[in-house]
Structure formats: C-alpha cells, structure tokens
Amino acid sequence: MILRRVREHVTGHNWFAVGVDFIIVVVGVFVGIQASNWNQARAERSQGREYRAMLLNDLDSNLENLATRKHYYSWVRNEALAMLADLDRPASSLDQQFLVHAYQATQILPWALKRNTYDEIVSTGAIASLGDPLLRDKISNYYVTSDVTGANISVVPPYRDIVRRVMPYAAQQAIRAHCNERIVPNSRGSTDMILPEGRCELGLDSEVVRRSVVQVHEWPGLELDLNRQIVDLDQKLLSVDAISARATALKAALKDADR
Numbered sequence: 001m002i003l004r005r006v007r008e009h010v011t012g013h014n015w016f017a018v019g020v021d022f023i024i025v026v027v028g029v030f031v032g033i034q035a036s037n038w039n040q041a042r043a044e045r046s047q048g049r050e051y052r053a054m055l056l057n058d059l060d061s062n063l064e065n066l067a068t069r070k071h072y073y074s075w076v077r078n079e080a081l082a083m084l085a086d087l088d089r090p091a092s093s094l095d096q097q098f099l100v101h102a103y104q105a106t107q108i109l110p111w112a113l114k115r116n117t118y119d120e121i122v123s124t125g126a127i128a129s130l131g132d133p134l135l136r137d138k139i140s141n142y143y144v145t146s147d148v149t150g151a152n153i154s155v156v157p158p159y160r161d162i163v164r165r166v167m168p169y170a171a172q173q174a175i176r177a178h179c180n181e182r183i184v185p186n187s188r189g190s191t192d193m194i195l196p197e198g199r200c201e202l203g204l205d206s207e208v209v210r211r212s213v214v215q216v217h218e219w220p221g222l223e224l225d226l227n228r229q230i231v232d233l234d235q236k237l238l239s240v241d242a243i244s245a246r247a248t249a250l251k252a253a254l255k256d257a258d259r
Contacts, residue, residue: 048129052254054117055130055139059251061114062146066244068193070237072109072181075195077233080105084226091217096171096202096209102216103167103175104196105229106160111150118143131257142250149243153236159222159229166219171212174202 083101086094118139121127130136164172179200183193202209216222 047126048131049258051117051121051126051130052257056251056254058114058117059247059254063244063247063251065113066240066247069109070240070244072107072193072195073233073236073240076105076107077230077237079107080226080230080233084223084230087217087223087226091214094213094217096204096213097199098213099167099171099202099209099216100175100179100200102163103172104179105226106163107181108156108160111153113146113150115143115146135253135257138250138253142246145246146243149239152239155232157225157228157232159225162219162222162225163216166222167216168208168212170208171202171204174204175200178202 079101083098083105086098086101121130127136127140130139179196179202181193181195204212
C-alpha cells in the first residue's frame with residue numbers, strides 16, 4: 001500500500017507527499033523494532049525471574065544437604081577422636097566398642113550438590129537474564145567454589161583403606177548390620193540420614209572381638225593415619241561452613257534482585 005502511494009506521488013512529482021510517506025515508513029520500522037526489543041526484554045526479564053526462583057530452590061536443597069553433611073562429618077570426627085583415645089589404652093582393656101569407633105571413623109559421604117538449574121542456564125546461554133554483572137559474578141563464583149569444595153571433600157585419606165583392610169571381615173559385617181546409618185524418605189520428597197546413637201552391640205563371640213581388637217590396635221602407624229584422618233575431617237567441616245555461608249549470601253542477593 002505504502003509503496004504504491006510512493007510510486008503515485010513520484011509520478012505526480014508530489015515530493016512533499018513522498019517525504020511524508022518516507023517518514024511514515026521510517027517511523028513504522030522504528031516502532032516495529034522497538035516493539036520487538038521491548039517484547040524480547042520483557043521475555044528475558046520473565047525468564048530471569050523464573051531462573052532466579054529455580055536457583056533459590058536449588059540453594060535451599062543445597063543448604064539442607066550441607067547441614068546434613070556437617071552433622072555427618074561431626075559424627076565421624078567424634079568417632080575418630082574416641083578411637084584416638086582408645087589407642088592410648090592397652091588392647092586388653094578394650095572391647096567391641098573400640099572396633100565400632102575404628103570403623104565409624106572411616107565413613108565418608110560422597111559429594112553431591114544440586115546444580116541442575118545453573119547448568120541449564122549456562123548450556124542455553126541465558127546467563128545475561130539473571131541480572132546485573134555483579135549478581136552474575138556472585139552466581140558463577142558460588143558454583144566454581146562449590147566445585148573446588150567438592151574436590152577437597154572427595155579426598156579420602158589412607159586411614160579408611162587401612163582399617164577396612166586390617167579389621168577382620170566378621171567384625172566389619174557385624175558393624176554394618178547393627179551400627180550403620182539409615183537413609184529414610186521424608187515429607188519433603190528427599191531423604192533424611194539417621195545416625196546411630198549410643199553403644200552398638202555386635203553380637204560377636206568374645207574371642208573374635210579380642211583378636212579383632214588386637215589386630216587393629218597393634219597395626220603399625222595407625223595412630224599417625226588416624227591423625228591425618230581427623231585433620232581431614234576438620235578441613236571438611238570448615239569447607240562445609242564456608243560453602244554454606246556463600247549459599248546463604250547468594251540467596252540474599254537473588255532475593256534482592258526481585259525486589
């Protein structure tokens with residue numbers, strides 16, 4: 001329609017009308033581009049709000065995971081400290097609880113933090129929709145730090161392998177049967193870890209207990225390896241506190257972005 005009018009005006013040498021038509025075309029194109037940009041910006045803002053909400057859900061899950069992990073590492077550390085005290089006593093004065101302390105001090109909890117949303121954001125190239133550069137840096141730094149934390153927590157000192165190699169199988173089997181942690185589903189759709197409390201009765205023959213205690217207690221250099229294990233558990237607890245603080249700070253920043 002516009003092009004036909006322009007041809008008619010050019011043919012009739014109506015240059016004023018041609019100028020008006022040209023201005024109409026330019027304004028129409030400009031308005032169309034602006035409308036497209038506004039729609040795209042609105043879609044990106046909406047996507048950003050949705051992604052921030054999903055990141056908040058992931059962070060809530062991670063903080064719950066980290067709280068469980070701190071409780072778990074504290075339990076293992078207490079067992080290790082009890083084992084360290086037992087090593088200062090003669091083997092003849094120890095009973096099956098020594099075996100429990102020795103074994104529980106070997107326990108590990110594999111690293112696993114939820115990062116599905118962040119990985120999706122990166123893979124789709126939607127990182128710019130999350131907010132200003134400072135917020136994006138905070139998000140990226142949190143996940144980079146969590147990867148470093150995971151690498152540190154994945155370290156398993158030699159103590160675990162030594163004790164599980166030295167302790168007779170019958171004793172280990174009895175501990176797993178009577179003293180293991182339990183993982184049960186909860187109302188939130190995830191799981192809770194229930195740790196053993198108090199004294200565990202293994203039901204082993206007294207001679208089996210005596211031989212097992214001596215075999216573990218007298219293993220050369222075990223106290224040095226246990227020292228290394230306790231230091232590692234201290235480091236794990238510090239790492240969990242640090243990444244928990246970062247997750248809490250990131251939650252606050254994400255909430256501020258939606259105010």
